[in-house]
Amino acid sequence: MRSNMRRGVCCLELVGMVGALLASLPNAANADQKRYPATMCRQWAGPQGFLFFSSFVAPGLPARSTPQQNGGTCPPPEAGGCPSCQSIPACANDPQNSVSIDCPIPKTFPDAGVQNVTVDVINRHDVLNTVCFLTSALWNPATDTFNTTFQTLHTAGSGNNIQPLSFSPMTAPGAAAHWYISCTLPANSALVSYFVNEN
Numbered sequence: 001m002r003s004n005m006r007r008g009v010c011c012l013e014l015v016g017m018v019g020a021l022l023a024s025l026p027n028a029a030n031a032d033q034k035r036y037p038a039t040m041c042r043q044w045a046g047p048q049g050f051l052f053f054s055s056f057v058a059p060g061l062p063a064r065s066t067p068q069q070n071g072g073t074c075p076p077p078e079a080g081g082c083p084s085c086q087s088i089p090a091c092a093n094d095p096q097n098s099v100s101i102d103c104p105i106p107k108t109f110p111d112a113g114v115q116n117v118t119v120d121v122i123n124r125h126d127v128l129n130t131v132c133f134l135t136s137a138l139w140n141p142a143t144d145t146f147n148t149t150f151q152t153l154h155t156a157g158s159g160n161n162i163q164p165l166s167f168s169p170m171t172a173p174g175a176a177a178h179w180y181i182s183c184t185l186p187a188n189s190a191l192v193s194y195f196v197n198e199n
Contacts, residue, residue, distance in 0.1 A: 062081045110176065118194065131184050135150040
């Protein structure tokens with residue numbers, strides 16, 4: 001009788017330990033939700049940006065405009081040279097002063113789509129918006145290019161607050177596709193981080 005009681009207590013303890021272990025594991029519903037810092041991103045166009053607390057920041061405008069932005073000519077350097085970039089719309093609003101970066105999306109479930117991708121950006125340009133693409137790409141040897149599905153979002157106006165760009169659920173063009181975010185940041189703007197939910 002005592003032996004059976006000991007076995008029963010032992011089984012209850014084992015069940016309790018298994019329950020505690022399962023409770024300590026990450027919730028399956030949350031296991032594929034991740035936030036990535038902008039240090040994951042790689043610049044591929046524009047003037048060299050920099051990192052600030054793991055956010056990626058586009059550099060400011062050049063100090064001076066160019067002759068081409070001033071009708072082809074500027075005063076000589078001793079007379080002041082070309083006006084400041086900020087004062088000439090052709091320079092201040094030139095997309096070539098923007099920075100383009102790609103941010104990978106490491107997938108827990110490579111062949112599945114995504115439920116939500118949100119990019120947190122700060123747009124500090126008075127005229128140009130930050131533009132981001134969510135892209136899934138799959139190589140197609142028959143056409144010698146990638147089959148893609150994508151969405152595009154952009155900021156609304158400028159300021160010092162984070163503007164979250166939240167993409168809708170999206171499916172991949174096929175199994176083994178790779179995923180990434182591509183953003184173009186105007187001068188002084190920043191990509192802070194990005195969130196991915198694969199559920």
